[in-house]
Amino acid sequence: MFSSLLSVVTSALLATTAVAWPNVPSAPFVQNATVFSPPANWPNKGGSYARSVLLNQNCEKGNPTILATAAYQPPDGQYLIIHKSTDYGATWSELSKAYFNGNASLSGGIILQPFLYELAQPFGKYQPGTILLSANYIPGDFSSTNIQLYASTDKGASWEYVSTVAAGGPPNTDNGAPCVWEPFLLAYSNQLNVYYSDQRDPAYGQKLAHQSSGDLVSWGDVINDVAYANYTQRPGMITVAQIGNGKWMCSYEVGLWTDPVTGSNDSAPYATHYKIADSPLDFGSVGDSILKTPEGISSAGPYTVWTPAGGPSGTIVVSDSSYDQFFLNTQNGAPGAWKNVSSQGHGVGYTRSLSVLPGNGGKTVQVLNGGMYGSNMTLFSAGDFIVPGPAGHGPGASGFPACNHNSGGYGHGWGWGSPWW
Ligand SMILES: *[C@@H]1O[C@H](CO)[C@@H](O)[C@H](O)[C@H]1NC(C)=O
Ligand SMILES: *[C@@H]1O[C@H](CO)[C@@H](O)[C@H](O)[C@H]1NC(C)=O
Numbered sequence: 001m002f003s004s005l006l007s008v009v010t011s012a013l014l015a016t017t018a019v020a021w022p023n024v025p026s027a028p029f030v031q032n033a034t035v036f037s038p039p040a041n042w043p044n045k046g047g048s049y050a051r052s053v054l055l056n057q058n059c060e061k062g063n064p065t066i067l068a069t070a071a072y073q074p075p076d077g078q079y080l081i082i083h084k085s086t087d088y089g090a091t092w093s094e095l096s097k098a099y100f101n102g103n104a105s106l107s108g109g110i111i112l113q114p115f116l117y118e119l120a121q122p123f124g125k126y127q128p129g130t131i132l133l134s135a136n137y138i139p140g141d142f143s144s145t146n147i148q149l150y151a152s153t154d155k156g157a158s159w160e161y162v163s164t165v166a167a168g169g170p171p172n173t174d175n176g177a178p179c180v181w182e183p184f185l186l187a188y189s190n191q192l193n194v195y196y197s198d199q200r201d202p203a204y205g206q207k208l209a210h211q212s213s214g215d216l217v218s219w220g221d222v223i224n225d226v227a228y229a230n231y232t233q234r235p236g237m238i239t240v241a242q243i244g245n246g247k248w249m250c251s252y253e254v255g256l257w258t259d260p261v262t263g264s265n266d267s268a269p270y271a272t273h274y275k276i277a278d279s280p281l282d283f284g285s286v287g288d289s290i291l292k293t294p295e296g297i298s299s300a301g302p303y304t305v306w307t308p309a310g311g312p313s314g315t316i317v318v319s320d321s322s323y324d325q326f327f328l329n330t331q332n333g334a335p336g337a338w339k340n341v342s343s344q345g346h347g348v349g350y351t352r353s354l355s356v357l358p359g360n361g362g363k364t365v366q367v368l369n370g371g372m373y374g375s376n377m378t379l380f381s382a383g384d385f386i387v388p389g390p391a392g393h394g395p396g397a398s399g400f401p402a403c404n405h406n407s408g409g410y411g412h413g414w415g416w417g418s419p420w421w
């Protein structure tokens, strides 16, 4: 096991020997910065579901740019506000409005569940450094749910419609209502993969699945990632990260779940579950585990990242929608090894997002909190969490990934925050 890992390390290093890791300034610690406060004249000032992306695919030097957005309901159109920080999240300004106008038959309505991603390799006409924005567009007549994809080729200043990955019926979380929700994007194996929650398959109340594309325009078959034999149960809100042993972990909530120990869901109504597989395209073939600490079960809207800090296998960091605390695992996701630690003060939020910042040996994880779903006033905030234990090594810890776009090789999973071998 270890020797085969070593040979992988060696060949990966050889493949990129010409390229040094560019150093970037370490992120200064941010305790609690306001990304956005909705204007006083907005009738609905509630938001949630914050997401961000750190731009690092065009050989950038100096302080990186972070873009962030969250689901709000602006009164004057169907757009997501794209916020920008060039000081690691300490201060933010509005960069652009991404209008969801890619389907003329849809108008009015709301945009839910955004996700931001930067391409590290070309797909179709889109070059590395293109920023992708996906979300669920629900038109004003609430007749459909639409996982749409938009792109920016100018670092988030302007946006264009790319394609609709999946469309379904009216928004309705009842089993049997054929709608779609909650996209998550990940490039792997020369495909851009969009994971989402899918209620359209009559065999499952809701399942998690992905569709893949090589050009971002035509999308392949729906491939199941989490689909329970028990129709009733509702896996949802998937996120995916590569972890310290090179495997891939996805985490998600499970609605209408019953704890086999207590016979109820009282302690964890949407218990966080997770799977670990050799490839992020193979979650469908492995079983899952419950994210349980000595104090309880994580619940609802989990978001998972991995950082090389914290020990030989690095640390898996999971946030959820029910607790201020984070759940850490330094044993490659071993079910008995989850710890419940203070978030260091970021507040509870509906699906807070996490990202590992450059420098500090990978110890700085930025938390974005868009607020609690259903609240009538939300402050969208950013702050850092310092991962306990030793500093880590590699690009996720010390700087940007190698600037290797023209080398001809696009290693899958060779991206920000990925294991360095
Ligand atoms: C526009 O959206 C509707 C509703 O989801 C869908 O049925 C239709 O196919 C879409 N049209 C195009 C051109 O994508
Ligand atoms: C929890 O269990 C109860 C009783 O079975 C069920 O009615 C409820 O919908 C469940 N809640 C969630 C979020 O799974």
Ligand SMILES: *[C@@H]1O[C@H](CO)[C@@H](O)[C@H](O)[C@H]1NC(C)=O
Residues within 6 Å of the ligand: 230, 231, 232, 233, 256, 257, 258
């Ligand atoms: C399916 O899941 C529901 C909700 O957790 C549970 O009440 C029911 O007993 C399960 N059915 C079977 C056949 O296990």
Ligand SMILES: *[C@@H]1O[C@H](CO)[C@@H](O)[C@H](O)[C@H]1NC(C)=O
Residues within 6 Å of the ligand: 293, 294, 295, 296, 297, 298, 299, 323, 325, 340, 341
């Ligand atoms: C985490 O710790 C907090 C504070 O002790 C506790 O209230 C909460 O129930 C714990 N949650 C889990 C999932 O361990």
Ligand SMILES: *[C@@H]1O[C@H](CO)[C@@H](O)[C@H](O)[C@H]1NC(C)=O
Residues within 6 Å of the ligand: 032, 033, 034, 345, 346, 347, 379, 381
């Ligand atoms: C962050 O700062 C804002 C504005 O001062 C405050 O309302 C909010 O409660 C703070 N969040 C936390 C988690 O302390």
Ligand SMILES: *[C@@H]1O[C@H](CO)[C@@H](O)[C@H](O)[C@H]1NC(C)=O
Residues within 6 Å of the ligand: 376, 377
């Ligand atoms: C917003 O929520 C707060 C606290 O829940 C409540 O006091 C207030 O009346 C609400 N305002 C509106 C306009 O609904």
